[in-house]
Amino acid sequence: MSLFQKYRNDFPILDKNNIIYFDNAATTLKPKRVVDSFEKYYNNFNSNVHRSSHKLSAESTKIYENSRKNIADFINAESTDEIIFTKGTTEALNLISSSLIRSDLISEDESVLTTTLEHHANFVSWQQYGKIFGKNVHYYKNNNGIFNEDDFIKLIDKKTKVIAFTALTNVTGQVTDIGKIINSARNINKNIIIVIDGAQYVPHFKTDVRKYDIDFIAFSGHKMLGPMGTGVLYGKKNILKKLPPYMFGGEMIDSVTTEDTTFNIIPFKFETGTPDVAGFYGLSEAINYMNETGTDKIHERVKELTMYALEKLKTLDFLDLYGTLDENQHSIVSFNVKDIHPHDVSQFLNDSDGIAIRSGHHCAQPFHKELGIYSSCRASFNFYNTEEEIDTLYDALLKIRRWFK
Amino acid sequence: MSLFQKYRNDFPILDKNNIIYFDNAATTLKPKRVVDSFEKYYNNFNSNVHRSSHKLSAESTKIYENSRKNIADFINAESTDEIIFTKGTTEALNLISSSLIRSDLISEDESVLTTTLEHHANFVSWQQYGKIFGKNVHYYKNNNGIFNEDDFIKLIDKKTKVIAFTALTNVTGQVTDIGKIINSARNINKNIIIVIDGAQYVPHFKTDVRKYDIDFIAFSGHKMLGPMGTGVLYGKKNILKKLPPYMFGGEMIDSVTTEDTTFNIIPFKFETGTPDVAGFYGLSEAINYMNETGTDKIHERVKELTMYALEKLKTLDFLDLYGTLDENQHSIVSFNVKDIHPHDVSQFLNDSDGIAIRSGHHCAQPFHKELGIYSSCRASFNFYNTEEEIDTLYDALLKIRRWFK
Amino acid sequence: MKLEDLYGDVIIDYAKNTKFKKHIEHNHEAHGKNTSCGDEIELEFNLNGDIIKDISYTGHGCIISQASTAMLCEALKGKNINSALNIINEVIKMSRGETFDKKTVDSLEMFEDISTLPMRVKCFSLSWHTAEEKLTEVKENDES
Amino acid sequence: MKLEDLYGDVIIDYAKNTKFKKHIEHNHEAHGKNTSCGDEIELEFNLNGDIIKDISYTGHGCIISQASTAMLCEALKGKNINSALNIINEVIKMSRGETFDKKTVDSLEMFEDISTLPMRVKCFSLSWHTAEEKLTEVKENDES
Numbered sequence A, B: 001m002s003l004f005q006k007y008r009n010d011f012p013i014l015d016k017n018n019i020i021y022f023d024n025a026a027t028t029l030k031p032k033r034v035v036d037s038f039e040k041y042y043n044n045f046n047s048n049v050h051r052s053s054h055k056l057s058a059e060s061t062k063i064y065e066n067s068r069k070n071i072a073d074f075i076n077a078e079s080t081d082e083i084i085f086t087k088g089t090t091e092a093l094n095l096i097s098s099s100l101i102r103s104d105l106i107s108e109d110e111s112v113l114t115t116t117l118e119h120h121a122n123f124v125s126w127q128q129y130g131k132i133f134g135k136n137v138h139y140y141k142n143n144n145g146i147f148n149e150d151d152f153i154k155l156i157d158k159k160t161k162v163i164a165f166t167a168l169t170n171v172t173g174q175v176t177d178i179g180k181i182i183n184s185a186r187n188i189n190k191n192i193i194i195v196i197d198g199a200q201y202v203p204h205f206k207t208d209v210r211k212y213d214i215d216f217i218a219f220s221g222h223k224m225l226g227p228m229g230t231g232v233l234y235g236k237k238n239i240l241k242k243l244p245p246y247m248f249g250g251e252m253i254d255s256v257t258t259e260d261t262t263f264n265i266i267p268f269k270f271e272t273g274t275p276d277v278a279g280f281y282g283l284s285e286a287i288n289y290m291n292e293t294g295t296d297k298i299h300e301r302v303k304e305l306t307m308y309a310l311e312k313l314k315t316l317d318f319l320d321l322y323g324t325l326d327e328n329q330h331s332i333v334s335f336n337v338k339d340i341h342p343h344d345v346s347q348f349l350n351d352s353d354g355i356a357i358r359s360g361h362h363c364a365q366p367f368h369k370e371l372g373i374y375s376s377c378r379a380s381f382n383f384y385n386t387e388e389e390i391d392t393l394y395d396a397l398l399k400i401r402r403w404f405k
Numbered sequence C, D: 001m002k003l004e005d006l007y008g009d010v011i012i013d014y015a016k017n018t019k020f021k022k023h024i025e026h027n028h029e030a031h032g033k034n035t036s037c038g039d040e041i042e043l044e045f046n047l048n049g050d051i052i053k054d055i056s057y058t059g060h061g062c063i064i065s066q067a068s069t070a071m072l073c074e075a076l077k078g079k080n081i082n083s084a085l086n087i088i089n090e091v092i093k094m095s096r097g098e099t100f101d102k103k104t105v106d107s108l109e110m111f112e113d114i115s116t117l118p119m120r121v122k123c124f125s126l127s128w129h130t131a132e133e134k135l136t137e138v139k140e141n142d143e144s
């Protein structure tokens, strides 16, 4: 049995469905141990956390806080105080954008800089909270769908208080040179706050928040083999302490009177309501699985597949391909079949060969606008995919051409 | 096999743990079919929704929207457009309080009225968003822990634009006369907006939003046999349409440019980010389970248990009991053992007899303050509990007295 | 739904046929948009009293939306508002997987299985919803 | 943790003993609060140079927190700030389930298993964190 077949055996859904799953950037498949963790949790430990002293609650609290520790270690955070659990990247980015914009860390003559390459979660949130609370938001406009770090850095000045950008765009798979941007930005303004959308990056790259001196990074559990409904905001302790809370409710409270409320310490100040303990238990299992499989191996395998797909698809002259089209692209390949609408392409691929890709604007309308298109097709890979599956995609694209001719 | 034993057999956790679970108001146990729904979902349908046209995404979208329909029917909503999925009651109440307070539906000389009986989620959110956006929030102060509907109604006037109150307090289990409050309020101000915290009510009472003419009601899946991380905000269509969105990101968007963003139709305007499809599939299974078991039967059984517990505990003169102590109390009994701290009581009950109750302020500090105490013990029941378990609690309380004498 | 059903010759022909894809002299127009892909459709109506004398569309979209819109124009042209709304109503029911009147729906029945494809229902029904909204508005204005 | 361990006679006696539960003449005081139950503790220190000449507490809380605070007073009284901080440090390590120095912790070892009860760790360690914060502050002020 090849190593790749071994990987595939870990994912029960691949047994049951005759499907070629190339929609990994939307959500990944889940390995058996992650799926099984729900039964384990609900049939043994089921309880609210932090609030009761009975056995189930004590066990649940330990499970929940161990998961926090596991995630802190995974991204090399200094302390578990820096790990805030959310329901996904979108909530994590809403939390940090609204809290920063509402705080006094940004004054009225300072600004936020983001980019038109962002997923809406890292674009609309800054734009709208900026409007609501009267703070300035500027945008780097990409050039033909390429993130040019030098051009982005040129827009940073002493008045730029926050830069928010993706580490790997979900449209073209281009990997951002985070180190270069952070170094240059800190040279211009030592106290600039760095907010990174890591939704597509963290699942595929060794993420080290201390090495790169990242202030905030958001990511989703369900895009890295974990359960839906789980996400993380990492935030540097000394900044988190200065920020106002995001949501209001139980547990995040120190003291409440009809006059006012004081808030709990971090990370609890930012977490309220009964958390999805089962989900974060599952996310911890996903991290264990990735660690044991080897994040390096996962990275290498996905790199191989991406390059294989790029080289093959480049030979089809009836495709428009987007992005850098070189090693800077990871896990994602986006394209259009000339004269055929992406929805028809994806429907055809599904109906003819059971290939699951995504078509649409991928929650990145400004990006598509800069490319001069409305929507595109996206194939996104993970380590359980194979070269043969990519060959099938290639053949199916040829079929499409013939069919719609 | 008695009917009650049959109920118990549906909950695998009761086999594996020698525990008397009286912490149902925090989160309920989960029946087998809810637990199993995770495996079913992740091993067969795993996918993002609304965004791709491949088979798994089509299946997932149907599952997710069927769940919405199931929940709409459960509370007799007119349309699925009125069901917004959240991660819990806390998020649902933050959504509606921030959106209402930020909207132009409340002018600066109008106000919100809430109560000191609320869970922090329905208290701190109004208070803090009121402060942030400069709107007035008033509070009805309860009298010795009792919600007096007449006194509450007296505080409503033509300037009261929103009333927000709990349908069943999580501290004493007192059931609010919703119908009376809503009728009286609409007589004073036809367009008053009614926001109800249904976290403890919906799991136990037939909820009919149209019969009572409720504008908004929030509740949590995990408190009604469903998975953690699931919650619902019901909102009346014509008001939802006028409200600004809560969170910003994908899917809730109509069109995005660097100038501004326009938003999707309801309910999607209020839902963003990849949802927890597996979780809402599980919630739908929980609703199926409740419907098939019979919500009336569940209600009656819990009523019996609550009355049984109340009558027994009333005979213990070393207890302080809180609430109405009559049929107006449902599913919850709260008390203190004189001169013994609630944390010690709950620890003792756990260690001596495996009884899980909750001690603390139950995220309701203003309530406890009105009672003149800091914290209390809370036993909360569901239909899988038994009279024998309550007898064990009774005996254990006697033991506590002797132990700490 | 099989490939041949969704992308059979008839549907592809409708999508490519430009008979109704043009601007016309019109006294009513309606705009529709599919949020998931940014597709847009513009309908133009030339109403004479309550009769749809002429109808056309412009915009961009997938085969399903283009074919569906061309067939909408064909189906509604010459009808009065009430019977147009009746047709629209039955077609929308069909697209939702509800029971519908086959006679009214006529050749659009070839899209019957679209209801099993939640993403494509949007493509199919965009122009129908757009037309429904506009014609209902016109009808209500006339009545008041 | 067995009932006899957590609520044994020694611990209950400490909780009920009012030897240190009073106000004293003091030059430093510190306030601590447990957010989960609203319990509060007030520590008073009478420092002579860096020697804790006297120490007392007031406030309300459960048996664990009251006993733990009484034992804290007993353990720190008469010590200088550095050795007080050392004791506190080892006790907090113990409460977290980390390895700790048994000799330093002394009779507080009876709380060793508190680390397995996440809710009760807060009760136990409230006064220790409160004392640690205050004594560290005093120490840093003296040094600067």
Ligand SMILES: Cc1ncc(COP(=O)(O)O)c(C=O)c1O
Binding pocket: A025, A026, A087, A088, A089, A090, A091, A119, A121, A122, A166, A168, A169, A170, A197, A199, A200, A220, A231, A363, B250, B272, B273, B274, B275
């Ligand atoms: C780059 C990027 N940011 C943010 C998101 C939003 O993540 P989620 O849907 O998990 O909130 C996604 C995925 O949809 C993404 O690819």
Ligand SMILES: Cc1ncc(COP(=O)(O)O)c(C=O)c1O
Binding pocket: A250, A272, A273, A274, A275, B025, B026, B087, B088, B089, B090, B091, B119, B121, B122, B166, B168, B169, B170, B197, B199, B200, B220, B231, B363
């Ligand atoms: C009355 C009431 N409101 C709100 C909540 C908050 O619910 P959740 O923790 O599911 O967000 C709870 C439960 O904790 C509750 O009992």
